[in-house]
Amino acid sequence: MSRAALLVLADGRFPAGGHAHSGGAEAAVKAGRVSGAGSLEEFCRGRLHTAGLVAASLAAGAVLGLDPVELDGAADARTPSPALRTAARRLGRQLMRAARATWPSAELDALAREFPKGAHQPVVLGLAARAAGLGAEDAAYCAVYESVSGPASATVRLLSLDPFDATGVLARLAPDLDRVAHQAVEAARCALVNGVDALPAASAPLLEISAEVHAAWPVRLFAS
Amino acid sequence: MHLDHNHTHDGPPAVSADAHRPDGRRRALRIGLxxxxxxxxxxxxxxxxxxxxxxxxxxxxxxxxxxxxxxxFLLREAVLPPERITAVETGACPHTAIRDDISANLEAVEDLEDEIGPLDLILVESGGDNLTATFSKGLVDAQIFVIDVAGGDDIPRKGGPGVTTADLLVVNKTDLAPHVGSDLGRMAADAKAQRAELPVVFQSLRAEGGVKDVAEWVRGQLAAWVA
Incomplete structure (x- = not known):
């Protein structure tokens, strides 16, 4: 595996559409639940241990060779909010385009054919990592990092938060990111034996509910 | 138009700015504004x-x-049927969505062609931005940069990627020039200095047929695209 390929895939500038999404931060800011670096850190920790863990285990599972169509169904089952399912598929479609152009692969082509309007983003992420010659742990790391870096950069724009403070939040979360990535890979290995139902199903009800509310706003900066 | 029969209808969607769609048809010309x-x-x-x-x-x-x-606004003005107008959300960064990460816009143009059928032309309008915002060649085939006389008659002189490199520079609201003290002659001379042979159109949409020069330029682009 190439460590540099991991940096390419994990780069926030990788052109896969993430810049237009806040990971729930816009709704949380509006509701007053995120108002500075401290509350951003708590928000990110909560998202990491729920949506981040689930995404990372799906991505790791895809790298390990679990059936991507089954994984996509598992992702649907773990995403109660229709708005979040739509956002995940849209981001999956965007990542698919970038990944196929970057690391051409028959597996990615097959998944694009199966889901022309987009599979869940973590499943595409796993296959993209596979196409890039990366391992399950790498894909899990990408997923957990994305689960917190998206809200952090969105909050810089939403609150005019000091960018150094936002980056400090990410640095302080690093040990948690390590733990959750590890946990996600273990769960994916377990699912190889016991099926996709064994994958984590941690949920953050407030993220799901506020995503529905956010999707109905007439004026917003971010798509989700 | 059906030049390439090697593509099949069930092939995966196109990856980038290929001139042909997965079914082998030539895609619509895309012009950015x-x-x-x-x-x-x-x-x-x-x-x-x-x-x-x-x-x-x-x-x-x-x-x-x-x-x-x-x-x-476009829907209200009924310039096109609603199914022919799509909005992309840009996450507070309009230039990112047209230049650095064009995936959402590519999807929007592809979905329009999937849903409406063959199109000749898709206009991609950027969110209002600054003088450095330009469209990626992966998204559009040609781009128009629109400035206006009321924004300051020194804008052509200041240059920047939009003014300097756009395939067409439009200086809009010429009817306002006397009211805001803008010197159209100076703007034209500065634009010429920045752009050499690239075309510039001065227009006022207040007048009947005010857009005819730009429309003529678009027809020329389209003729070159299908040639």
């Missing part, structure tokens, strides 16, 4: 739609910064 906030991009798009809709099959993608205002 960028420029500062309030310079008249949406008004130019509306006028172009009215001028071209009877001779071409066309559609519009808007990139609103935080609302659906531009898409809704």
């Amino acid at each position: 960028g420029g500062p906030v309030g310079s008249g991009k949406t008004a130019t798009v509306a006028a172009l739609c009215k001028a071209l809709r009877d001779e071409l099959s066309l559609a519009v993608v808007t990139n609103d910064i935080y609302t659906r205002e531009d898409a809704e």
